[in-house]
Amino acid sequence: MRSEAEASTEWKRLTSRHGAALGGLSMQVAKADLGEKGIFYRIQGVGLDEERAKSVCAQLKSQNVGCVVVRP
16 A cells, blocks of 8 residues: 555455454554565454464455565
């Protein structure tokens, strides 16, 4: 996302569409400076262990939603 506000809006959209997978998670926004491409904001769901994170990502990917497990 190009702004924190846009990231927050997208999190709300995702949780409404994929509540079974994302329910109970908290949102965190990570700022990523991609140099010439600019600043982007990545949405992270926090509050789960690695095994559950992999399961959630698999569920989301099966519905064509991008997901990557990030270790703390």
